[in-house]
Amino acid sequence: MALNLKELSKKPELLSPGHRACAGCGSVIAIRQALMAVEGPVVVGFATGCMEVSTTIYPYTSWRIPYIHDAFENAAATISGVETAFRSLKKQGKIKGDMKFIAFGGDGGTYDIGLQSLSGALERGHDFLYICYNNGAYMNTGIQRSSATPFCAATTTSPAGEVVPGKAQFPKDLTAIVAAHHVPYAAQASPHNWRDYIGKVKKALAIEGPTFINVIASCFRGWRTEPTTSIDIVKMAVETCFWPLYEVENGEYKLNYKPKEKLPIEEWIKVQGRFKHLLDEKYKPLREEFQANVDQEWAALLEKTGDQVQKVAV
């Protein structure tokens, strides 16, 4: 059955309002949409980060489902433990039924600090879904660079100034790193295409074994954009092929969306204050380098997926 908002809207809201995320936060949209895909009992584990902090300010919690936060580096290890405990109790006949396990982490808690625990959990083959909401920096602590921060983006630890034009490195390709663990399912998504994203979460939850979704999430504070455009800006990331939507199912790459007309990366960077310095004429070579990198990654992806677009089957 195709996903439909009217049906989804009848389900209970699992994340209560009253959380302290910024007005117009893109990450919380990504979390909320992921939870729309959940059916039946679920346990959520969270790495330290914006969403952990803003949804659990004592004495309040926004979680209407079982939730566990441990530390920055071990969301995947923690959910591994929960999943293993559940399996053990079930085997002993002390608990019945089925349960789903989801770990969330930001790009700081996934690309950087939690990478070893994620890698371990994927290798051990726990039955869980890991969702990385990727806003491309440590937004919670004041916009420090992470290994997901785009090329030339200005952050407080890679500031754009007279000498340095923002972050010097390209982000690492975490989705490919996860796929290299030969997990049954890994995908990239964006909340603007909710049908694709929610479909991917549903699909991942239905698969037994470790699954992974890397979802782009805007942060108007860090990206220096307007809060109202939180959805437009991630859409533009997809239309410029900076953030392609694809999935890797048992090693097979599938392209889920192909822009009718691939927009130049300038269309994406010119609307974000973190790239403002790049628009200077003297940085034209850097813009070209950025574009060349996007083109190269996109071509490499098309090589793996083929040109054919395959929608996510739910």
Added chain:
Amino acid sequence: MSDQAPGWKDLPIGGVIDHAGNSFEYETGDWRAARPTLDKNKCIDCLQCWVFCPDGSILVEDEKMAGFDYQHCKGCGICAHTCPVDAIEMISEEKVGEVEIDEWGVKKSSPPEKGDQG
């Protein structure tokens, strides 16, 4: 928001929060500088606003857009920006009295008309 934070004697052992989702009691609506208002004549109940709202503050009743939860809506304006038919208008909190809206933010000048619902 509570007027007085509970003292340590009132807290559960271990600081357990025994009410899941109790952030609902925390009204983030007072952060708002502008509030969304709905023109029900234009609204096609596509629920794009609902799926993109970061605060779960779009009220949906029987598959129809019913208005806004002003207790929690932070006024980010994503709903107005993503609405495909411009049925949502942001109004500065200072000028709220100038527009006739009901408590859910539906404009009174635009009662829903049959046949307009697509």
